[in-house]
Amino acid sequence: MSAAAEVLALSLAELSSALAARRVSSREATEAALGRIAATDGRVGAFLAITAEQALAQAAAADERAARGARLGPLDGVPLAVKDLFLTRGIPTTAGSRILEGYLPPYDGTVVERLLAAGAVLLGKLNLDEFAMGSSTENSAYKPCRNPWDLARTPGGSSGGSAAALAARQAFGTLGTDTGGSIREPAAFCGVVGLKPTYGRVSRYGVIAFASSLDQPGPLGRTVEDAALLLQTIAGHDPKDMTSSARPVDDYRAGLEGGARGLKVGVPRAWLAEGVEAGVRRRVEEALAAYERLGATLIDVELPHTKYGIAAYYLLAPAEASSNLARYDGVRYGLRRGAGGALKELYGATRQAGFGAEPKRRIMLGTYALSAGYYDAYYLRAQKVRTLLRRDFERAFECCDVIAGPVTPAVAFRLGEKVTDPLAMYLADVFTVTCNLAALPGISLPCGLHPSERVPVGLQLIGRPFDEATLLRAARALEREAGPLPTPTGLEA
Amino acid sequence: MGVSDYEVVMGLEVHAQLLTQSKIFCGCSTAFGGEPNAHTCPICLALPGVLPSLNRKVVEFATRIGLALGCEVRKKSIWARKNYFYPDLPKGYQISQYELPICEGGGVPITIDGRERLVPLVRIHMEEDAGKNVHGVAADGGSGVDLNRAGVPLCEI
Numbered sequence: 001m002s003a004a005a006e007v008l009a010l011s012l013a014e015l016s017s018a019l020a021a022r023r024v025s026s027r028e029a030t031e032a033a034l035g036r037i038a039a040t041d042g043r044v045g046a047f048l049a050i051t052a053e054q055a056l057a058q059a060a061a062a063d064e065r066a067a068r069g070a071r072l073g074p075l076d077g078v079p080l081a082v083k084d085l086f087l088t089r090g091i092p093t094t095a096g097s098r099i100l101e102g103y104l105p106p107y108d109g110t111v112v113e114r115l116l117a118a119g120a121v122l123l124g125k126l127n128l129d130e131f132a133m134g135s136s137t138e139n140s141a142y143k144p145c146r147n148p149w150d151l152a153r154t155p156g157g158s159s160g161g162s163a164a165a166l167a168a169r170q171a172f173g174t175l176g177t178d179t180g181g182s183i184r185e186p187a188a189f190c191g192v193v194g195l196k197p198t199y200g201r202v203s204r205y206g207v208i209a210f211a212s213s214l215d216q217p218g219p220l221g222r223t224v225e226d227a228a229l230l231l232q233t234i235a236g237h238d239p240k241d242m243t244s245s246a247r248p249v250d251d252y253r254a255g256l257e258g259g260a261r262g263l264k265v266g267v268p269r270a271w272l273a274e275g276v277e278a279g280v281r282r283r284v285e286e287a288l289a290a291y292e293r294l295g296a297t298l299i300d301v302e303l304p305h306t307k308y309g310i311a312a313y314y315l316l317a318p319a320e321a322s323s324n325l326a327r328y329d330g331v332r333y334g335l336r337r338g339a340g341g342a343l344k345e346l347y348g349a350t351r352q353a354g355f356g357a358e359p360k361r362r363i364m365l366g367t368y369a370l371s372a373g374y375y376d377a378y379y380l381r382a383q384k385v386r387t388l389l390r391r392d393f394e395r396a397f398e399c400c401d402v403i404a405g406p407v408t409p410a411v412a413f414r415l416g417e418k419v420t421d422p423l424a425m426y427l428a429d430v431f432t433v434t435c436n437l438a439a440l441p442g443i444s445l446p447c448g449l450h451p452s453e454r455v456p457v458g459l460q461l462i463g464r465p466f467d468e469a470t471l472l473r474a475a476r477a478l479e480r481e482a483g484p485l486p487t488p489t490g491l492e493a
Numbered sequence: 494m495g496v497s498d499y500e501v502v503m504g505l506e507v508h509a510q511l512l513t514q515s516k517i518f519c520g521c522s523t524a525f526g527g528e529p530n531a532h533t534c535p536i537c538l539a540l541p542g543v544l545p546s547l548n549r550k551v552v553e554f555a556t557r558i559g560l561a562l563g564c565e566v567r568k569k570s571i572w573a574r575k576n577y578f579y580p581d582l583p584k585g586y587q588i589s590q591y592e593l594p595i596c597e598g599g600g601v602p603i604t605i606d607g608r609e610r611l612v613p614l615v616r617i618h619m620e621e622d623a624g625k626n627v628h629g630v631a632a633d634g635g636s637g638v639d640l641n642r643a644g645v646p647l648c649e650i
Contacts, residue, residue, distance in 0.1 A: 086542075087542040095541070103541070105540065105542070106535065109542055204544060205543065206542045208541045209541075209542065239546065240546055242544065242546060242547065323574055323576050326578065326585020326586060327539045327585050329578060329585060331583075331638060332540075332583060332638075343579075370576075
């Protein structure tokens with residue numbers, strides 16, 4: 001293996017130690033990552049913008065700090081990348097949409113500020129489904145993203161680039177956002193760890209809004225420890241986000257190796273019934289058996305209202321999106337068409353040209369669900385379902401510490417397979433939307449390769465509000481037991 | 494029937510600007526005048542990704558008005574979005590209050606023809622002002638949008 005390839009094989013935590021011990025420089029790690037991106041991203045399509053010059057300058061600054069013994073922390077000098085939904089000053093931020101093509105924000109979002117203040121090196125912006133709407137990154141207005149395990153398959157979405165870049169070893173850690181599964185599903189498809197924090201744990205200021213009561217930024221990493229390190233840096237109250245929690249941030253690394261002995265794992269048996277593909281079910285059941293061997297207790301739980309989750313989600317999320325996307329009107333920034341005519345023409349031409357099919361679909365659905373005469377029957381009723389769902393989980397958490405199940409009903413599908421059937425695409429979110437609706441944290445971690453398809457299967461753990469520490473500890477216990485996945489074979493080095 | 498058989502009933506909807514130093518959801522100055530868009534920031538410009546931060550002085554002022562007018566001042570009130578498209582409304586919605594406004598009831602005492610009357614109030618709520626379209630100022634004779642006023646705090650009485 002070349003020196004660059006050796007560096008790229010390190011986890012974020014391993015790289016951090018190597019940087020601290022000055023066995024590797026940030027410049028080497030950054031050049032290795034940029035080289036890997038240049039060599040592979042033509043085939044993967046994870047990056048929408050690559051900030052090579054800036055990254056190398058950040059790396060140089062990190063190396064200078066390391067030489068003085070003044071490293072800022074575990075992320076100092078570590079090359080990362082973020083979903084193109086995070087506002088980054090002076091770096092194009094598109095939300096995967098033509099309506100923001102070339103848009104240069106004048107500010108950094110809070111989470112980006114925290115990463116930069118920690119000394120992280122920003123490699124660029126990652127591909128996504130347009131405005132975070134989708135489960136395959138096929139809705140990106142720019143280009144599709146491909147799964148490094150099998151380039152004919154999707155990496156999942158909407159944070160497809162965030163998961164693919166990790167699996168392709170283009171970055172040591174990434175950030176995504178999760179509104180209905182958009183971190184956990186691509187993490188499962190690409191065989192990496194993805195964490196959706198509790199709503200309010202991480203600031204949404206500077207994250208382009210899709211559904212304000214459901215969105216949550218979160219980390220993806222090749223290992224559980226990597227995800228914990230990233231979460232540690234980005235979590236915590238932000239006065240600029242009134243929905244962010246003032247609750248103190250736990251030390252996520254402290255209990256990480258605590259193991260699963262005595263852990264009470266709730267299993268909603270209905271989730272493993274029909275509808276889950278056999279190979280996925282087998283790997284999930286094997287993971288549950290592993291937890292028992294590790295000293296955990298499995299407890300059957302019932303979450304009777306999860307069957308209404310998709311219906312509630314696909315009313316609430318589009319409703320909120322229809323309002324959040326109103327600002328993209330051609331007046332102050334972004335694409336402008338139809339100027340010189342009547343106001344309606346400006347709005348109509350700009351949004352017709354700027355939005356892709358899926359945002360348009362959801363704006364219309366959402367506007368309808370909120371309109372007079374339908375508000376009570378759709379939006380209000382969906383909110384009530386949300387309350388019932390939350391109660392299902394509260395009841396389950398009276399006897400469990402975490403709830404375990406599949407992330408998705410099947411493994412990564414092929415590009416083009418579902419994109420013409422939006423409903424089929426929506427139905428696959430059945431296990432992930434419940435977390436967002438109930439404002440709970442959820443993590444996806446690899447639990448093996450599919451027996452015949454040889455692409456990753458993900459296990460989902462859902463935790464109590466603000467109990468990311470238990471989720472991470474439980475995930476780490478399985479990761480230690482199962483060992484790492486093999487290197488993805490879809491890409492040659 | 495003659496004119497004297499009819500009783501005139503008038504309803505008033507009054508918007509009063511709250512004289513805080515800063516806007517309702519950001520730290521921009523509420524000062525009148527100034528170059529167009531001089532008193533703006535990412536929040537009141539509704540750039541992608543921004544979120545509102547409530548100015549507590551606005552709540553204080555609305556509470557004081559409510560107390561002065563004998564209203565029931567609610568400890569919990571709800572913010573709502575009024576969605577519509579217009580260039581002087583940068584978010585495409587106005588943050589206002591719909592169900593559960595901050596004040597309900599109360600009244601305004603007035604003296605008419607020497608008699609003291611109490612004009613009953615229905616409600617008082619907080620909301621943000623929109624900006625201003627200025628017509629004919631663009632090079633091609635088109636309109637400009639000045640967002641200095643966008644986000645100035647109002648009470649709707």
